[in-house]
Every structure is written in structure tokens, then in C-alpha cells.
Amino acid sequence: MPDELPAEVRDLIARNLASMEHVDALLVLHRAPDRRWTSDDLAAELHANPPSVTRTLRDLTSSGLVAEAGDGFHFAPATPALRRATELLLEAYNARPVTLVRAIYDRPPSAVKSFADAFRIKPEP
Numbered sequence: 001m002p003d004e005l006p007a008e009v010r011d012l013i014a015r016n017l018a019s020m021e022h023v024d025a026l027l028v029l030h031r032a033p034d035r036r037w038t039s040d041d042l043a044a045e046l047h048a049n050p051p052s053v054t055r056t057l058r059d060l061t062s063s064g065l066v067a068e069a070g071d072g073f074h075f076a077p078a079t080p081a082l083r084r085a086t087e088l089l090l091e092a093y094n095a096r097p098v099t100l101v102r103a104i105y106d107r108p109p110s111a112v113k114s115f116a117d118a119f120r121i122k123p124e125p
Contacts, residue, residue: 004099008085009092013103016063017089020104021048025056026065027093029075030086036072 005013017023024046029037039057043050057073060066064078065086077083092100 004096005092005103006088008081009088009100010103012082012085012089014107016060016065017104018059019056020101021046021052021056022059023089023093023100023104024048025053026060026075026086027090029060029066029073030090033075036069036074038072041072 017026025042028042028045029035037045039054040050042048042057043053046053057066057068061068061073063082065075065082066073067076075086077086089100
């Protein structure tokens with residue numbers, strides 16, 4: 001199913017969008033590019049936990065998709081390719097939401113997560 005998504009969207013997901021909260025936050029900012037969003041405002045819009053939204057905004061900023069100004073965060077892709085990938089993400093979100101959700105949550109775990117999970121203490125059987 002994820003192969004039904006454009007390569008740019010698959011790459012955006014793999015590199016920058018760890019959860020649907022990342023997708024939802026990015027698309028809210030994309031739809032209102034001139035607005036500056038505080039973490040609390042965006043959390044209210046998404047009906048989400050403010051500390052989680054703050055982490056998501058930091059992730060999106062680190063990814064070059066969002067910029068932080070003194071008064072909040074706004075959509076500001078660092079490259080035309082990121083802008084185009086976000087536009088294609090919006091199209092996929094509207095046309096193939098289930099495929100998009102699967103692409104995010106069915107991807108293989110990262111090597112770092114797999115390594116960390118190897119050290120997880122598990123109860124004895």
C-alpha cells in the first residue's frame with residue numbers, strides 16, 4: 001500500500017514524520033502559512049497534549065519544514081523539494097488517508113530503536 005504514495009511523500013515520512021501528530025501539525029501549519037502558532041494554540045487545534053505538540057514542533061523545525069519565530073512556529077520549508085513533498089502529502093492525506101496512516105505506522109523500526117529495544121528488560125516467562 002505505501003507504494004501507492006509518491007516517492008517524495010514516502011521519503012518525507014521516512015525522514016521527518018514519525019507519527020500522525022507530525023503529519024497533522026505540519027498540515028495545519030501548511031494550510032495557514034502566514035499564521036504564527038504557539039505550541040498551546042496548535043495543541044488546541046489538534047486536540048493534543050501540549051508537551052507532545054512542543055516535541056513535534058521541535059522535530060519539524062529540526063527537519064527544515066517549520067521555522068520558529070519569536071511569536072511562534074510557522075510553515076517554512078527549507079527547500080523547494082520539502083515544499084513540494086508537503087503539498088503531495090496533503091494530497092495523499094485527502095485522497096488516501098488509510099494508505100498514509102499505514103505508511104507511517106507499518107514502516108520497519110529504525111536501527112537505533114531496534115538496538116535500544118535489545119536492551120529492554122523483559123519479564124521472565
